[in-house]
Every structure is written in C-alpha cells, then in structure tokens.
Amino acid sequence: MNGEDAPRLVETIPDMRAASLEARTGGRRLGFVPTLGFLHEGHLSLVDRARERCDRVAISIFVNPAQFAPDEDYEAYPRDLQRDLSLADDRGVDIVFAPDREEMYPEPPQAWVVPGSLGDRLDGASRPDHFRGVLTVVAKLFNVVRPDLAVFGRKDFQQSVLVRRMARDLNVPVEIELAPIVREEDGLAVSSRNQYLDDGERRRARAVPESLREVREAYREGERSPAALGRRGRRVLEEAGAEVDYVEVVTPDTLETPPEPAPPESVCALAARIGDTRLIDNARLAGPTTL
Ligand code: AMP
Numbered sequence: 001m002n003g004e005d006a007p008r009l010v011e012t013i014p015d016m017r018a019a020s021l022e023a024r025t026g027g028r029r030l031g032f033v034p035t036l037g038f039l040h041e042g043h044l045s046l047v048d049r050a051r052e053r054c055d056r057v058a059i060s061i062f063v064n065p066a067q068f069a070p071d072e073d074y075e076a077y078p079r080d081l082q083r084d085l086s087l088a089d090d091r092g093v094d095i096v097f098a099p100d101r102e103e104m105y106p107e108p109p110q111a112w113v114v115p116g117s118l119g120d121r122l123d124g125a126s127r128p129d130h131f132r133g134v135l136t137v138v139a140k141l142f143n144v145v146r147p148d149l150a151v152f153g154r155k156d157f158q159q160s161v162l163v164r165r166m167a168r169d170l171n172v173p174v175e176i177e178l179a180p181i182v183r184e185e186d187g188l189a190v191s192s193r194n195q196y197l198d199d200g201e202r203r204r205a206r207a208v209p210e211s212l213r214e215v216r217e218a219y220r221e222g223e224r225s226p227a228a229l230g231r232r233g234r235r236v237l238e239e240a241g242a243e244v245d246y247v248e249v250v251t252p253d254t255l256e257t258p259p260e261p262a263p264p265e266s267v268c269a270l271a272a273r274i275g276d277t278r279l280i281d282n283a284r285l286a287g288p289t290t291l
Contacts, residue, residue, distance in 0.1 A: 007093040013144050016097045020146045028055035032147030037061035038078040039087045042182040042190040046151040047091045049179050054149055058095035060141055065101060067133030078192055113139045115162050121255050122158050122269055126245050134159055135166050142172055150174050155181045155189050157269050157282040181290050189281050196277040205274050207240030209291055212283040215268045219285040224261030237272045245271035
C-alpha cells in the first residue's frame with residue numbers, strides 16, 4: 001500500500017477495519033472518498049485531492065439501496081467493479097471497499113441518521129427519505145473506514161451541506177473537504193447518470209450548465225432578486241424542453257432563500273429531467289466556478 005501497488009479490494013467490514021488500522025499506523029493520515037461506483041473524472045478528482053492531503057486513500061463503492069426510492073434507478077444504476085478497480089489503480093488508490101448489500105444491511109435498520117429541515121428542501125422535497133439514506137450510509141462508512149479526511153463533491157450540493165452538518169452535529173472525528181464540480185467540455189457536470197442520455201437528450205442537457213451561466217450573467221448585470229434569478233435559469237431549461245423540478249437561489253449553509261440583494265456566495269441549485277434522466281447542478285452567483 002504505497003500508492004504504487006494495485007489497490008487492495010476489501011469486501012467485508014472486519015477486513016476494512018483491519019485495513020484502516022494498518023493504513024493509519026504511525027500517525028499516517030487516511031483519506032476517504034465514498035462513491036456509488038462506476039467511477040468517472042468527478043470521483044477521481046476527489047481521489048486526487050485526498051491523495052494530496054493524506055498518506056493513504058480509500059474509496060468505497062456501494063450502490064446504497066437506502067437512498068433510492070422504489071421507483072428510482074437502484075437496479076439499473078451502472079455497476080462495473082473491474083473497470084472501477086483499474087481506474088482506482090491508475091489514480092493510486094490504496095484501498096477499495098466494495099461491500100455487498102448483505103454486508104452493509106444484514107437486516108433492515110432500526111436506527112437511522114435523519115436530517116432536519118435542511119433535508120426537506122430542494123432535492124429532499126422531491127426525494128423523500130433520500131437524504132436519510134445518504135446520511136445513514138455515510139455515517140456507517142465513517143464508522144467502518146475511520147478516515148481522517150473525507151472528500152465530497154460540490155456537484156451534490158445539498159448532500160455536501162448535510163454531510164458537513166452531520167459530522168458537526170454528531171461530533172464525528174473526520175474533516176470534511178468539498179471539491180469543485182468536474183464538467184465535460186460543454187459544461188455538463190460529469191455524472192454516472194449522463195450515460196442514460198441518448199444523443200438528442202445529451203445535446204439538450206447542455207441547457208443545464210447554460211441555465212446556471214444565464215443566472216450568473218443576470219447577477220453580473222445587476223439582478224439581485226433571488227426569485228427573478230431563479231426564473232431566468234428556469235426559462236433556459238424550459239426552452240430546451242427540460243422538465244424543471246426546481247431552480248432556486250439559496251444561502252449555502254441554511255439552504256434558505258437569501259434576503260435581497262442576494263449576496264454573491266448564494267448558490268443557484270437546480271434539478272431537471274431531460275427525458276427520463278434527472279440531472280442536478282449548481283453554481284455560486286458570482287466568484288469561482290468551473291462553468
Ligand atoms: P456518487 O457516486 O454519485 O455518489 O458520487 C460520489 C462523490 O463524487 C460525491 O461526493 C459526489 O458529489 C462526487 N461527484 C460526483 N460527480 C462529480 C463531479 N462531476 N464533480 C465533482 N464531484 C463529483
């Protein structure tokens with residue numbers, strides 16, 4: 001495990017605990033990137049960040065049934081462990097924790113990590129129980145992997161806010177770092193779900209980053225009303241034939257609508273369906289962005 005060997009594949013909780021202890025001997029720092037697998041550049045950028053900051057890096061690959069509603073894509077979600085292992089190897093991952101469903105949930109849980117009101121808005125409004133599933137599995141993974149640092153992507157904006165809050169509220173001894181959104185050349189955020197898009201849908205999906213660019217442009221030109229900014233973004237999506245779930249300008253830590261004039265660090269977050277594929281994205285109103 002020196003970053004040059006192939007990653008060690010670990011499939012059970014006891015083996016992962018042992019691998020973590022070994023990785024952390026002598027005061028070495030362990031970085032961790034939880035994923036649903038089917039790795040792409042977005043995930044791998046988090047691995048790079050963890051490697052920069054830590055001596056050893058573990059990732060988890062687990063399609064967590066608890067965060068999918070019955071009508072969502074749990075069964076169809078793409079899975080390819082061999083491909084993931086090879087990508088992880090290329091990026092110097094030391095440990096790949098890939099438990100099966102039975103290992104993580106030998107019986108239906110009776111104890112959950114349930115978000116407060118931060119989990120009710122935005123994605124939480126259309127995906128009830130989603131964040132309960134996310135926070136519960138992240139807490140379980142933290143307890144098994146025991147990382148010093150965990151890196152999450154800003155792509156899943158509300159998730160990143162909730163995970164940080166959970167770590168604080170539950171005094172989890174882990175540092176949480178958030179990493180920038182990795183995008184395709186045309187601006188679409190890289191996502192495992194992009195592969196559901198056919199060619200026409202993929203072209204229409206450009207409206208997603210385009211709508212965020214429009215919101216930033218409107219802000220640059222002086223629009224300061226959160227509602228008006230949201231409407232500007234929504235229009236771009238609707239013109240592209242996307243079915244908009246929400247486009248909202250929010251304060252990053254509270255997810256509440258900011259007062260007018262909206263401050264530059266407010267975030268415009270959106271979810272929209274292109275065909276059957278639900279895409280999410282977000283950007284600050286002004287300042288650094290990968291758009
Ligand atoms: P997922 O496998 O979709 O659960 O994603 C695992 C982690 O990768 C989460 O912290 C995501 O926010 C992050 N992630 C996914 N896509 C991207 C992206 N395009 N840029 C940066 N981080 C990402």
